[in-house]
Amino acid sequence: MREELILRSLWFEDNSLMIIDQTLLPGEFRIVKLSSCDEVAHAIKTLMVRGAPAIGVAAAYGFYLGIKDCSEGNIDERLDESYELLRSTRPTAVNLFWALERVRGVAITARPAGVDATKVAILNEAHRMAEEDVATNRKIGEYGSTLIKDGFNILTHCNAGALATVDYGTALGVIRAAHEKGKRVHVYADETRPLLQGARLTAWELKRDGIPVTLIADNMAGFLMKQGRIDMVVVGADRIAQNGDTANKIGTYSVAVLAARNNVPFYIAAPLSTVDMSLNNGSEIPIEERSHEEVTTVKGQRIAPEGVDVYNPAFDITEAELIKGIITEKGIAYPPYKESLQKFFND
Ligand SMILES: CSC[C@H]1O[C@H](OP(=O)(O)O)[C@H](O)[C@@H]1O
DSSP, X not given: OHHHHOOOSEEEETTXXXXXXXXXXXXOXXXXXXXXXXXXXXXXXXXXXXXXXXXXHHHHHHHHHTTTTOOTTTHHHHHHHHHHHHHTSOSSOHHHHHHHHHHXXXXXXXXXXXXXXHHHHHHHHHHHHHXXXXXXXXXXXHHHHTTOOTTOEEEEOSOOSGGGSSSSOSHHHXXXXXXXXXXXXXXXXXXXXTTTHIIIIIHHHHHHHTOOEEEEOGGGHHXXXXXXXXXXXXXXXXXXXXXXXXXXXXXXXXXXXXXXXXXXXXXXXXXXXXXXXXXXXXXXXXXXXXXXXXXXXXXXXXXXXXXXXXXXXXXXXXXXXXXXXXXXXXXXXXXXXXXXXXXXXXX
């Protein structure tokens, strides 16, 4: 019953963070209650909760959970421990660090007012971030849907949907907004090896919404584009450098190169909290490398010989010149990105 009601990937209830365990989808819809900072950190590391905006908000709640039972004698130590633990979970999505800096700043400001005031301030900030994310995604959807014509076939990679955010999604938010406006869209979802976020999560979300979706293996995207069957690509992001170079799920760069080769417009959809203006270009974005087992097994089933060497970067970098536009909550940024993104921050 609850599955039908929930569009949110996470929410706060009973002094705990409630999440949908995304590692079990689509086979099982399980809600997990996280009551400690350690549990939130584990959930982020294992991708029970995942997606740049969702990771950021989950970390903000995890920061609160780390100190919810503290007293004057240990809150300062626990604030530092929670901050460091959560920061260490995943290196690429800048929303994690943006969110932690934001809630730590609130904690520092509130701290002189005492322990209880600090706890309340952190929790309220996490609530604000959660609701801001939903509003942000709807604005991204609004701007992005103007790019979609009735009858468009749209390709997406990985999952940048409600499950990757608090609700509604970024790339899938663009698609949802067009669908809500009555535009007939058909989505081609890359399965997205090795963790299959496209097959397991994007296809599941779109089917639940009644949005036509066709699942493809990653290596089919180029052939679809060459046949002229894709009108537009829209994907999410984990970190965008000031020049527009974008880190996103591994395989995104390949999709962008194929889109350029076939004259298919390629867009990024992301909140400004995913833009890291401190970085000059994508070469400065840390790329997470994950376990060999993610490549050599599928749901625990071995598909490669024991001991084979494995390279498993979780993200790649798409150069700005391959990106037609970056859809944000302030509008669509076009090249030169350093200037157009900075203008959005200044507005
Ligand atoms: C809306 S951000 C979604 C973004 O995050 C995903 O990475 P992961 O599943 O490893 O958290 C992927 O890069 C998505 O595009």
